[in-house]
Amino acid sequence: MRTVIVGAGEVGTSIAKNLSSDHDVVVIDIDEDRAEQLKYDLDVMTLTGDGTTLTTLRSAEIESADLFIASTDNDRTNLVACETAKTMADPFTIARTKRVEYLRTWELTEKAFSVDFMVCSDLLTAENIVRVVGLPSAIDVDPFSGGLVQMAEFEINETSPVAGQTIAEADRFDALTFAGLFRNDKLVLAKGTTRIEAGDRAVVIGSPESVQAFASDIAPEATPDEADEVVIIGGSEIGYQTARLLEERSLSPRIIEQDPDRARYLAEELPDTLVMEHDATDTDFLARENIDEADVVVAALESDERNLLVSVLAKRLGTDRVVAVVDIGEYVTLFEEIGIDVAINPRQVMAEEITRFTRGGVAENIALLENNQAEVLELKLSDTSELIDRPIKDVAADLGANVVFGAITRNGELIAPRGDTELYTGDHIVVFSEASFVEELTTMA
Amino acid sequence: MVRIRVDWRTSLDLTGRVLLYLAVPLVVPLVVALWYGEPLAPFLVAIAASLLLGGGFRALPGDPSSLGPREAFLAVAVIWLLVAAVGAIPFVVASTGTIAHPINAMFESMSGLTTTGATTLQDFSIHDRSVLMWRQLIQWLGGLGILILATAILSELGVGGAQLMESESQTRNVNKLTPRISETARLIWGLYLGLTALAVAVYYGLNLAGLAPNMGPYNAFAHAFTSVATAGFSPEPSSVGAFAPVVQWAVVPFMIAGSTSFVLMYFAIHGDPMRLLTSEEFHFYIGTIAFFSAVVAASLVFDSTTQFSTEATVRHAVFNVASIVTTTGYASTDFTLWSAAAKHMLFVCMFLGGMVGSTTCSIKSLRWLVALKAFKRNLFTSVHPNAIRPVRLSGRSVDEATIRDIYAYLLLSIVIFFLFTILIIVDSARIGTNVSEFEAMGAAASTFLNIGPAFGAAGPFGTYDGFSTTTKTAMILLMWVGRIEIIPVLVLFTAAFWKS
Numbered sequence: 001m002r003t004v005i006v007g008a009g010e011v012g013t014s015i016a017k018n019l020s021s022d023h024d025v026v027v028i029d030i031d032e033d034r035a036e037q038l039k040y041d042l043d044v045m046t047l048t049g050d051g052t053t054l055t056t057l058r059s060a061e062i063e064s065a066d067l068f069i070a071s072t073d074n075d076r077t078n079l080v081a082c083e084t085a086k087t088m089a090d091p092f093t094i095a096r097t098k099r100v101e102y103l104r105t106w107e108l109t110e111k112a113f114s115v116d117f118m119v120c121s122d123l124l125t126a127e128n129i130v131r132v133v134g135l136p137s138a139i140d141v142d143p144f145s146g147g148l149v150q151m152a153e154f155e156i157n158e159t160s161p162v163a164g165q166t167i168a169e170a171d172r173f174d175a176l177t178f179a180g181l182f183r184n185d186k187l188v189l190a191k192g193t194t195r196i197e198a199g200d201r202a203v204v205i206g207s208p209e210s211v212q213a214f215a216s217d218i219a220p221e222a223t224p225d226e227a228d229e230v231v232i233i234g235g236s237e238i239g240y241q242t243a244r245l246l247e248e249r250s251l252s253p254r255i256i257e258q259d260p261d262r263a264r265y266l267a268e269e270l271p272d273t274l275v276m277e278h279d280a281t282d283t284d285f286l287a288r289e290n291i292d293e294a295d296v297v298v299a300a301l302e303s304d305e306r307n308l309l310v311s312v313l314a315k316r317l318g319t320d321r322v323v324a325v326v327d328i329g330e331y332v333t334l335f336e337e338i339g340i341d342v343a344i345n346p347r348q349v350m351a352e353e354i355t356r357f358t359r360g361g362v363a364e365n366i367a368l369l370e371n372n373q374a375e376v377l378e379l380k381l382s383d384t385s386e387l388i389d390r391p392i393k394d395v396a397a398d399l400g401a402n403v404v405f406g407a408i409t410r411n412g413e414l415i416a417p418r419g420d421t422e423l424y425t426g427d428h429i430v431v432f433s434e435a436s437f438v439e440e441l442t443t444m445a
Numbered sequence: 446m447v448r449i450r451v452d453w454r455t456s457l458d459l460t461g462r463v464l465l466y467l468a469v470p471l472v473v474p475l476v477v478a479l480w481y482g483e484p485l486a487p488f489l490v491a492i493a494a495s496l497l498l499g500g501g502f503r504a505l506p507g508d509p510s511s512l513g514p515r516e517a518f519l520a521v522a523v524i525w526l527l528v529a530a531v532g533a534i535p536f537v538v539a540s541t542g543t544i545a546h547p548i549n550a551m552f553e554s555m556s557g558l559t560t561t562g563a564t565t566l567q568d569f570s571i572h573d574r575s576v577l578m579w580r581q582l583i584q585w586l587g588g589l590g591i592l593i594l595a596t597a598i599l600s601e602l603g604v605g606g607a608q609l610m611e612s613e614s615q616t617r618n619v620n621k622l623t624p625r626i627s628e629t630a631r632l633i634w635g636l637y638l639g640l641t642a643l644a645v646a647v648y649y650g651l652n653l654a655g656l657a658p659n660m661g662p663y664n665a666f667a668h669a670f671t672s673v674a675t676a677g678f679s680p681e682p683s684s685v686g687a688f689a690p691v692v693q694w695a696v697v698p699f700m701i702a703g704s705t706s707f708v709l710m711y712f713a714i715h716g717d718p719m720r721l722l723t724s725e726e727f728h729f730y731i732g733t734i735a736f737f738s739a740v741v742a743a744s745l746v747f748d749s750t751t752q753f754s755t756e757a758t759v760r761h762a763v764f765n766v767a768s769i770v771t772t773t774g775y776a777s778t779d780f781t782l783w784s785a786a787a788k789h790m791l792f793v794c795m796f797l798g799g800m801v802g803s804t805t806c807s808i809k810s811l812r813w814l815v816a817l818k819a820f821k822r823n824l825f826t827s828v829h830p831n832a833i834r835p836v837r838l839s840g841r842s843v844d845e846a847t848i849r850d851i852y853a854y855l856l857l858s859i860v861i862f863f864l865f866t867i868l869i870i871v872d873s874a875r876i877g878t879n880v881s882e883f884e885a886m887g888a889a890a891s892t893f894l895n896i897g898p899a900f901g902a903a904g905p906f907g908t909y910d911g912f913s914t915t916t917k918t919a920m921i922l923l924m925w926v927g928r929i930e931i932i933p934v935l936v937l938f939t940a941a942f943w944k945s
Contacts, residue, residue: 267833274834277831
C-alpha cells in the first residue's frame with residue numbers, strides 16, 4: 001500500500017510511524033525543517049511543500065497512491081487537500097477536522113468534500129472523555145457508525161444484578177443486543193437461555209444510551225447516573241461536545257466557562273447543563289459551588305497549563321476522579337504522574353482512530369476481542385451483497401456460525417435488529433463474529 | 446427651527462389608502478339596510494367620509510417615500526384612530542338612542558375596532574338592524590387587525606408591509622409563514638375568513654337543526670363576526686345568554702380558536718399539528734382557561750345564591766372564563782350577580798389574554814409565561830450567582846432584551862391600569878355616581894385591556910353609558926392605546942421620535 005500523508009505534526013507523525021512498517025509512506029509538510037527531521041526519525045519519504053497544490057501532490061506521485069491522509073492542524077487545508085487529491089487521482093481519502101460542523105456536513109452524503117472518511121478530533125476526544133467518565137466499569141468500548149453505535153465489553157461481578165440471569169432476562173433494553181459471552185477466556189454462544197455467571201465477560205452492541213443504561217444496571221455503583229455530579233471546566237468545543245454527549249446519556253453536567261458570550265451560547269445549546277460564568281481557577285468559587293463533592297471533574301480549558309492547575313486544585317479539594325485534556329502529547333505522562341486519573345491527548349486519540357481505520361481493510365471499522373477470538377466489525381452492504389433483502393433470522397440460519405447482528409444503521413439512524421428485520425443496500429451493519437469466520441463474512445457484504 | 450425627522454406624509458398616504466378601502470366593508474350594512482328597508486343615510490355619509498378623507502390624505506402635497514419604523518408607528522396610531530372615527534359616523538347620523546351622542550358613538554366605534562366589546566347602548570330594540578350589524582362588522586374588521594387586512598391588499602401595490610407587521614405585534618414572535626409578508630398576511634387572512642365561515646355554518650346549522658330558534662342568519666353572521674374576532678359585541682341585550690345552552694357551548698371553541706396563534710393553527714391545518722401541540726405557550730393558555738374554569742365552577746358550587754344545574758355550572762364557568770381570558774367579552778349569564786370569589790377570579794382573568802399572533806388583546810399568555818420563567822430563573826440565580834440560565838420557551842431560548850421588554854410592558858400595563866382606575870373613581874365621585882373601587886378596577890381593566898364587560902352597572906348585560914364624558918373619553922383613548930400594544934402610541938409623545 002502506498003500512503004500519502006499531508007502534515008507532519010503530531011498526528012501525521014504518529015500515523016506515519018504506525019503505518020511505516022507495512023505501507024510505503026510519503027509525508028508532505030510545508031515546513032522544511034520538520035520534513036527533514038522526520039526523514040531521520042522514521043523510514044518514510046518526506047517532501048516539503050503545500051499539500052493542497054498540484055505540483056506538490058504530483059511530486060508525491062499521488063496517481064499511484066492508495067490512501068491519502070490529510071492531517072494538518074487546519075481544517076480547510078485538509079478538506080482542500082482531499083479535494084485536490086481526488087481530482088488528480090482516486091486514492092481513499094481521510095481528512096482530519098476539528099470543527100464538528102464539517103463532520104455533520106460530511107455525514108449527509110459520506111463523500112462531501114471528496115472525503116471518504118472524516119475524523120473529527122474534538123468530537124472524538126469528547127467521546128473518549130465520555131467513555132472514561134460514563135463507563136468506568138467497561139473493559140473495552142469502541143464506537144461504530146460515526147458514534148451511533150457502541151460496542152462495550154463488561155465483566156460481570158458477583159454483586160451485579162444480571163449475574164445468574166439468562167440472557168433473555170437480562171436483555172431488557174431497547175436498541176441493545178447481547179452479542180457474545182466469554183467464560184474462562186472461551187467464547188460462549190449467546191442464546192436466550194444461556195445463563196450469565198459471575199466472572200463472565202459480556203459483549204453488548206447498541207446505541208450509546210442503551211449501553212449506558214446497561215452499565216448502570218450491571219454496575220450501579222461505578223456508573224454515574226442522574227445523581228452523580230460531573231463538572232466540566234472550560235467550555236471549549238471539547239467541553240461542549242462532552243456535555244452534549246453526557247446529556248444524551250441523561251446526565252446533567254455542569255460547565256464552568258469564563259467568557260460571557262461563550263457561556264451564554266453553551267447555556268442556550270445545552271438545556272440540561274448548568275452553565276456557570278466564572279474563572280475556574282478561583283478556589284473560593286470552586287469551594288462555594290461544592291466542586292469538592294463532584295464525582296468527576298473534566299478539565300477542558302484551552303491551555304495545558306491551566307488544565308494542570310485546575311486539575312490539581314480539584315484533586316486538592318477532594319474530587320474523586322479528574323480527567324484532563326492535554327494538548328501536548330509529551331505532558332500526558334506528567335499529568336498522570338502527579339495524580340490526575342486520566343489524561344487525554346486529542347492528537348493521540350486522532351492518530352489512533354485513523355490508524356485503526358486504515359488497518360480495517362474491507363470492513364469499515366473493527367474491534368478485536370479477547371485475544372482475537374472474536375471481532376466486532378462494521379460492514380457497508382453493497383448492492384451485490386448476499387445478505388440483503390432477506391429477514392435476518394434466515395441469513396443467520398444460513399451462515400450457521402456464531403454471528404450476531406448487533407446493530408444496523410440506515411440513513412444515519414440506528415435500527416435495532418430483530419429476527420424479521422431485512423437488510424438493504426447501503427445499510428451499515430455492526431456484526432459480532434468468531435474470528436475464523438470474519439473473512440467469509442466480509443466477502444459476503 | 447426644529448426639523449421633523451418623521452416622514453409624516455408617507456404615514457398619512459398609507460392612512461389614506463386604508464380609509465379608501467374602508468368604504469368597501471361599509472357597503473355590507475348598506476345592503477342590510479336595503480334588505481330591511483331601513484334608512485341608508487348613515488352608511489352613505491360614512492362611505493362619503495371615508496372616500497373624501499382617504500382621497501384627501503393621498504392628495505396632500507409632497508411625495509410619499511418608503512415606510513420606515515417611525516412612519517409605521519405613526520401610521521398604526523393614526524389609522525386606528527381615524528378608522529374608529531369614520532366608523533362612528535353611522536351611529537351619529539342614525540341619531541337613535543344613547544349612541545347618537547358623538548362621544549358615545551366614538552366609544553362604541555373604538556370599542557368595536559379594538560375588539561373590546563364594551564357598549565354604551567341602553568335599549569337595543571330601538572336601533573336599526575343595519576346599524577347593529579355595522580357594530581358587529583367593525584369588530585370583525587378590527588379582529589385580526591385591520592392592518593393585516595390592509596397589508597395583504599396594499600403590499601401588492603408596492604407599499605411596504607413588513608414594518609407594519611413588526612409594530613403591530615411588539616413581541617416579535619410571529620413566525621413568518623413565507624418570506625413575503627404579503628403572502629403571510631394573505632394566508633392568515635384566509636384562515637380568519639375560513640374560521641368565520643365555519644362559525645356562521647355551525648351557528649346557523651344549530652338553528653336549522655331546531656336547537657336554536659332565535660339564531661337566524663342575521664344572528665349567525667353577527668355572532669360569527671365577533672366570536673372569531675374575540676370581540677364580544679352582540680345585537681342581543683343579554684349577549685350569548687339569549688341563546689340555548691348548545692349555542693353557548695358552540696361559541697366556546699371559536700373564541701378559543703380566535704385567541705390561538707394563527708400561524709400555529711395554519712401549520713396544524715397544513716399537516717404539522719405538533720408545532721401547535723408542543724408549543725409551551727399553547728399549553729399555558731389552555732391551562733389557564735382550564736384552571737380558572739375549575740376555580741370559578743367551584744366557587745359557583747359553594748355559593749348558595751347561585752342555583753345552577755351541574756351542566757349549567759360547568760357551562761357558565763367555562764363560557765365566561767373563556768370569554769374573559771380570550772378577551773371576547775360575551776356572557777352567558779349576568780356574572781355581576783355572582784359571589785365575590787367568582788367575580789374576582791374573572792377579574793384576574795382579564796389580565797391574561799390569549800396567544801400572541803391571534804386576535805386576542807390584554808397582556809397575552811406569552812408575556813406571562815416568559816415573565817414567570819424569568820422570575821423562576823431569578824430565584825435560581827440568587828442561589829447560584831454565576832449560573833447562566835437562558836429562559837427557554839418550547840426549547841428555544843428567549844433573548845435577554847426581549848425579557849426586559851416584557852418586564853417593561855407588564856410594569857407599564859399595571860401602572861396605566863392603576864392610574865386609570867383612580868381616574869375613574871375620582872371622576873365618578875365628581876359627578877356623583879356610585880362606583881365602587883372594584884367596579885372601577887373592572888371597568889379600567891376591561892377597557893384598557895380590551896375585554897368588554899366589567900362589573901356593576903357596566904356588567905355584561907349593562908352599559909358604560911353611566912360614566913361621565915371625561916371618563917368615557919379616557920376609555921376611548923386607552924382602548925386605542927391598549928389595542929395597539931401601548932408602545933406605538935406612547936412613542937409618538939417622545940421628542941426623540943420627532944427629532945433626529
